[in-house]
Amino acid sequence: AQTVTQSQPEMSVQEAETVTLSCTYDTSESDYYLFWYKQPPSRQMILVIRQEAYKQQNATENRFSVNFQKAAKSFSLKISDSQLGDAAMYFCAYRSSGSGNTGKLIFGQGTTLQVKP
Amino acid sequence: DTAVSQTPKYLVTQMGNDKSIKCEQNLGHDTMYWYKQDSKKFLKIMFSYNNKELIINETVPNRFSPKSPDKAHLNLHINSLELGDSAVYFCASSQSDNSPLHFGNGTRLTVT
Numbered sequence: 001a002q003t004v005t006q007s008q009p010e011m012s013v014q015e016a017e018t019v020t021l022s023c024t025y026d027t028s029e030s031d032y033y034l035f036w037y038k039q040p041p042s043r044q045m046i047l048v049i050r051q052e053a054y055k056q057q058n059a060t061e062n063r064f065s066v067n068f069q070k071a072a073k074s075f076s077l078k079i080s081d082s083q084l085g086d087a088a089m090y091f092c093a094y095r096s097s098g099s100g101n102t103g104k105l106i107f108g109q110g111t112t113l114q115v116k117p
Numbered sequence: 118d119t120a121v122s123q124t125p126k127y128l129v130t131q132m133g134n135d136k137s138i139k140c141e142q143n144l145g146h147d148t149m150y151w152y153k154q155d156s157k158k159f160l161k162i163m164f165s166y167n168n169k170e171l172i173i174n175e176t177v178p179n180r181f182s183p184k185s186p187d188k189a190h191l192n193l194h195i196n197s198l199e200l201g202d203s204a205v206y207f208c209a210s211s212q213s214d215n216s217p218l219h220f221g222n223g224t225r226l227t228v229t
Contacts, residue, residue, distance in 0.1 A: 033215060039158075045207060045220035089158060095215075103148050103211050104173055105218060107160040 002027045004094050006108035013082045014116050020067075021077045021111050023092030031097040034068065034075045035105070040088040048090070051075065053097070079113075087115040120144070123208045123221035130198055131229055138193045138224045140208030148172070148213050149191035151183060154205040154223070163206075166191055167213060198228045 004025045013019035025034070036048040051059045051068050058066050063080045079086055092108040123140040130136050142149065150173075151163040165173040166185045180196045195202060208221040 035217065037220075043205065043223045043225075045209075045223075047217050047219075050217055091160065097215055103150070103165060103167075103213060103215075103218070104162050105152075105160075106162075110158050 002029070002032075002094050002096070002106050004092055004106050004108040006090075006092055006111050008111045009109070010112045010114070012114040012116060013079070015082055015084060017082055018078060018080045019082055019113065021079075021090050021092075021113065023075045023077070023108055025073050025075065025092070025094050025108075027073070027094065029096055033095040033097055034066075035093040035095065036064070036066070036075075036077045037091045037093060037107075038086075038088045039091065039110070040085075045091075049077065082115050084115050084117060087113055089113070121208055121210050121219050121221040123206075123224055125224060126222065127225050127227075129227045129229065132198055132200060134198050135194070135196045136198060136226070137195070138206055138208075138226075140191045140193070140221060142189055142208075142210040142219070144210055144219060146210035146212050146216075146219070147188055148211050149185065149188070150209040150211075150218065151191065151193050152207040152209060152220075154207060156204070160207070164191075164193075195226075198226075200228050202226060203228045 032053045034051045038046045067076045089110045093105045121142045148167045150165045164183045169185045182194045185191045205223045209218040211218045
């Protein structure tokens, strides 16, 4: 069974600085998707970024980028030029691909990010 | 607005009661899900439906019964509520072509 681990329960960053959130996962599959979701205090789950395992190029979305290391099964999220609105809980998630894909997301434990003004 | 909407937003009830949470999506997706977020913020899938058919049932007590009248709706009915059912319940939807999940805003259920 697949597992996702976020080893940093809490992180903090100064406004305008860069922070990296860690995520590792365990799977025997070769084809899958990885996601980062953001959950602000409003409780809404917001998709931040998505990575297909078959793509070597790291995904980027504006100030958000990932460092995907498939062999190491590592998927970290880098937030550049941090803003106060980035303060939230961040979840790393895994989803199988290919035939028999049920669409099920497996989540990590989450990392609470504090942004200091 | 195109979205996944679930009602109610908050639900406070006593042990032993039966309650329902409704979910609707107007995104045209063919797959819908229920996730539970516990007090430690851990998110875990409970059920998924594809075109009204149950695809995933993750060892959830049979007091929980999802119902999908059509592919745009997935309701969650809970019988004989227990204190441990207190959590935030999220509805989500996606297209079965590996597109990302879209989540509703969650329903905070408190059982007293």
